[in-house]
Every structure is written in C-alpha cells, then in structure tokens.
Amino acid sequence: MAAANPAQLLLGELTCVVCLDYFKDPVSLDCGHHFCQACITRCWEELSADFPCPECRETFSRRNLKPNRQLRNIVEASRKLTLESAKEPEVGTVCEKHNEDLKVFCQEDQTPICVVCHLSRDHRDHTVVPIEEAAEDYKERIRSHLESLKKEREAILSFKLSGEDKSHELLKQLETEKQKIVAEFQQLCQFLEEQERLLLAQLEELNKEIEKMGAEYVARLSEELSSFSSLISKMEEKCQQPASEFLQDIKGTLSRCEREKFQNSGAFSSELKWRLWESSQRNTSLETIVKKFKDSLSSRQRLDKANVTLDPNTAHPRLILSADRRSVRRGVTRQDLPDNPERFCRGLEPQQRSSMSCVLGCEGFTSGRHYWEVEAEVGRGFCDVGVARESVSRKGRISLSPERGVWAVRCWADQYWARTSPGQSIPFPPSRAPRRIRVYLDYERGQVAFFDAGTGDPIVTFPPASFAGERIRPFFWLSAGVRLL
Numbered sequence: 001m002a003a004a005n006p007a008q009l010l011l012g013e014l015t016c017v018v019c020l021d022y023f024k025d026p027v028s029l030d031c032g033h034h035f036c037q038a039c040i041t042r043c044w045e046e047l048s049a050d051f052p053c054p055e056c057r058e059t060f061s062r063r064n065l066k067p068n069r070q071l072r073n074i075v076e077a078s079r080k081l082t083l084e085s086a087k088e089p090e091v092g093t094v095c096e097k098h099n100e101d102l103k104v105f106c107q108e109d110q111t112p113i114c115v116v117c118h119l120s121r122d123h124r125d126h127t128v129v130p131i132e133e134a135a136e137d138y139k140e141r142i143r144s145h146l147e148s149l150k151k152e153r154e155a156i157l158s159f160k161l162s163g164e165d166k167s168h169e170l171l172k173q174l175e176t177e178k179q180k181i182v183a184e185f186q187q188l189c190q191f192l193e194e195q196e197r198l199l200l201a202q203l204e205e206l207n208k209e210i211e212k213m214g215a216e217y218v219a220r221l222s223e224e225l226s227s228f229s230s231l232i233s234k235m236e237e238k239c240q241q242p243a244s245e246f247l248q249d250i251k252g253t254l255s256r257c258e259r260e261k262f263q264n265s266g267a268f269s270s271e272l273k274w275r276l277w278e279s280s281q282r283n284t285s286l287e288t289i290v291k292k293f294k295d296s297l298s299s300r301q302r303l304d305k306a307n308v309t310l311d312p313n314t315a316h317p318r319l320i321l322s323a324d325r326r327s328v329r330r331g332v333t334r335q336d337l338p339d340n341p342e343r344f345c346r347g348l349e350p351q352q353r354s355s356m357s358c359v360l361g362c363e364g365f366t367s368g369r370h371y372w373e374v375e376a377e378v379g380r381g382f383c384d385v386g387v388a389r390e391s392v393s394r395k396g397r398i399s400l401s402p403e404r405g406v407w408a409v410r411c412w413a414d415q416y417w418a419r420t421s422p423g424q425s426i427p428f429p430p431s432r433a434p435r436r437i438r439v440y441l442d443y444e445r446g447q448v449a450f451f452d453a454g455t456g457d458p459i460v461t462f463p464p465a466s467f468a469g470e471r472i473r474p475f476f477w478l479s480a481g482v483r484l485l
Contacts, residue, residue: 014075023075027065031058105134306370308361308474308484315359316344329481344394361474371440373453373485381479382412388475407448407462418460
C-alpha cells in the first residue's frame, strides 16, 4: 500500500472538518479538536447547554473556545506556499503531439489544444475559445455546483447533529427509566426482607407461646386425669362394700360423682387458632402487595394499541364523520343536529357559533398505557390532535392547554405547536414534516407524548400530569381532515 502524500497529510491537518476548507480564525475545544470560529459558532447557535464536539461528540457544559494563533500562522504559511507552487509551470501545459503551448480549448472535444491542433483536420471545424476564457467559464459552473454541494453538506451535517442529539436524549431517557426500575426493585427487595424478618420473628414468638401453652394444657389435663383416677378407685371400692356399709352417706357419694365433671377448656385451641389465623392474614397481606407490584409491572410493560373511533354525539355540527367513524372532515355548511350536552357547540346565535370544530373519541381510558395513530390532512388547513379530560368544556370556545384539560399538538404546513401557554413551535423541514402522528398515553404516570409514526422520532412530550381517576378520551379539532389508522 502506497504511503500517503505528505502534502495531503498536511492539508488534512490544516482543514476544518465542518467546511472542509483551510481553517479561518481557528479555535480549539477542550477535547483537543480545532474548527473555524464561524463553523463551530454556527453548529452551536441554537444550543443553550450541552455543546457537542462535531468530530468526537464529547459534550461540554459551556462554550469554551480558545483561539489557536499558532495554528492560524501555520495555515497562513501553508497558503503562501500553495500560491507560490501554483505559479510554477504546470505539468501538461504543452501539446504532446506538437510540443506547442496549449492556448485554446476545443468546445466539441472538451479538451485543451494547441494552435497547430486547431488548424489540423481533427479540430478545423470545431469551435474553440482561448484557454483562459474556457477555464473561467468552467470555474463559474464549478463554483455554482460548489455552492449547492456546500448547502447539501450543511443540511446533512444538521441532520447528523440532530440525529445524534435525539439519540443522546433517548439514551438519557432510557437510562433514567433503567435507574427507576432498579430503584423500585431495590425498594421491593428491602421491603420483602423486612417483612421476612418480621414474620419469622412473629412465628418464632408464636412457636414459644404454643410450646408454653401446650405444656400448661398437658399439665392441667394430667391433674384432671389423676383426680378422676382417684375418684374411680374410690367408687370401685365403694361398690365392693356390703349393702349396709355401701349405703352409708350414699347422698355424699352421689354428689361427689356428679360434681366431678371434666372441665374441658378450649382456650388453648381457640387461642392457637386465632394466632395462626392472624399470622396467615399477615402473609396474605404480603402476597397481595407482591401481586399488586407484579400487576403494576405487567401493566407498565404492556402497551396496547387502542382501536379509536369517533363519537358522533360529541361532533361539532360542521364536522362530517365517515360511516365507519374512522375519519372526519370539516364541511361547508352546518348540519341540523341536536344540541345535546356532549356536543361541541351550542345554539344558532352568532356569538355562539364561534365554538370550535371538535370531536372526541368513543373510547376512554382510566388506566394502562395506550397509543393510536392519526393521519393529518393539512393541505387545506390545520388539525389539533391529542387527548382531553371527560370534563372538558363542550360549549363556546375552549382554551387548549393542560390547565384546561387538553393535551394536544397542532399540525399546520411544515410545523407543529405544542398546545401550551404559550404554545411551543416545532418546525420540520418540508420534506420531513410527518403527516402520521402517534399519540401515546400512560395513564398511571400522567404522561402524554407525540411521535412521528413513520420514523419513531419524538415530536413533543408534555410534563407529567395527574388525571386523578378521571376518564381521558382522544381529542380532535380541525379545519381540514383527520383519518385514524
């Protein structure tokens, strides 16, 4: 393998990786890489924190650009050497056939030729121009291509940085979720260990009490057994006596027999059963806690795609729903529909006709994690897509914000707005603006997020909210059309 050209190696060291040209006002980052001051400033112009190096992607908490005067001097010296070498006679400026200078350019053959070649039979009828003029014309054409290529390169670099930033953000979210899961399992393990120690200690205490109560019970039974054995012996001896002697004090004898009854105390058995039941109840409570935790984990791991349909009882009179209730568009005229309490709109008075063209999904959610996808037809207008509380106002104009019970994004042309106070604009390049939106709802965590359904890229995630057990329903406000996928 041939060794690298030293001139090319030098050029590589003096070239900015962003603009691929000689360094201009070079600056150094803490990671040791160098860039043109204008290039690195352009890369960071929209960032307020976490400034990445375009070459190694190391992130810095603040802008720290160190002017590199030594590198600037080396670049200037290299430029002078390049200019001087350019003044030297170039190889290939003489016609190999006639040994004459190449002074004209043949337009048909697209090649420099000498005057003798121009007069020859091969080029006599061809159009030629002075070589300097041809070079200038082609330089202009190359320059125009260079401008286009540089713009494409900047666009690619922008997409590259954006993709890396999104990847970095998703990895941070994943790490946060990982740490949360580890912490929850550690808490559960600690709780189970504490419960194990507590229950085992209680069982050991119960074991000692059972042994003590058992010994006392056996001792009491032994006394009873001895008393009854003594009485039985006396009664047997009494029965062996002659009649006259036997009948002596017969009333007292009968009284002793009737009074001597076995006093069976169930206290030990009852107390034992109660203590065992109490212990089993503690164990059952622990099993319930573990089951709830397992159910919670299972619910968090399960992500259900909701089969959303539109609720005609909530649709504004200008909205026209399809037969399968999977798509809706805004009509020109107002339909004659009943003004029921669920419907968005009220009355025919001019001041009340300003209510927004909204409709809710039939489905409502009070638990779990769900998502559904929507295709927005925004060529003729806009659409707002999201979720709303069951209690959202249906009459007159509504304020679309989480404070008013609506979490939504507006899709219009090549931009998205998070419907907050104030709204957050999220521009997309026209060729990349998503038309398919994925709406994500995690009820337990109070999270509502939106994604590009085609690429999976996040659009916006709202801060966590508390739904407080209220039913949450899909929400749409539009001046164009929407189709559920």
